[in-house]
């Protein structure tokens with residue numbers, strides 16, 4: 012069965028990018044590309060990519076305008092963006108409205124939710140988030156693009172180290188319960 016996996020890197024204080032959408036603090040960190048928690052080890056399980064327009068445009072800019080992934084990709088935007096690859100689909104609205112198409116495209120593989128945090132929060136609220144894998148970089152940013160826009164209860168299932176990164180994987184238990192009365 013297809014799992015929805017949010018796999019990303021974060022500052023220790025929960026930001027995906029700084030306020031200027033820069034990842035300089037992340038890309039400057041030493042990491043073993045074949046080591047624990049690497050994207051290379053994760054990629055064979057991925058049948059579909061899902062991302063918001065800011066992340067899409069960031070990747071395109073970094074790759075000189077060419078889309079670097081060969082799996083079907085769903086880009087969420089309200090704008091009329093250019094599809095930069097053969098199977099890049101420009102979509103908008105509630106994730107649930109795209110569930111059938113996403114899972115059809117993923118086949119027996121999983122969905123990589125690349126971010127950002129608000130879009131992944133929408134997926135979580137639609138019941139379309141099963142696992143969170145995060146590489147915590149050894150920095151704090153103080154401000155920036157938030158990690159995840161939903162309050163969730165998580166179950167830690169693995170924890171590894173890759174140079175300065177803490178690689179953690181969590182199963183999503185469900186929405187975080189509200190506080191008990193008087194708590």
Ligand SMILES: NC(=O)c1ccc[n+]([C@@H]2O[C@H](COP(=O)([O-])OP(=O)(O)OC[C@H]3O[C@@H](n4cnc5c(N)ncnc54)[C@H](OP(=O)(O)O)[C@@H]3O)[C@@H](O)[C@H]2O)c1
Nearest residue numbers: 020027028032063064065066069087088089103104126127
């Ligand atoms: N640390 C990491 O490993 C990592 C991973 C991923 C991303 N990043 C970075 O983190 C930052 C994330 O930025 P972000 O949180 O602003 O964004 P994002 O999710 O990449 O993009 C936000 C945009 O997605 C569109 N969108 C979101 N939900 C939508 C919906 N339901 N329907 C239609 N469009 C929808 C809107 O675009 P429109 O304005 O076009 O309508 C919205 O402005 C970026 O700088 C990215 O490069 C870092």
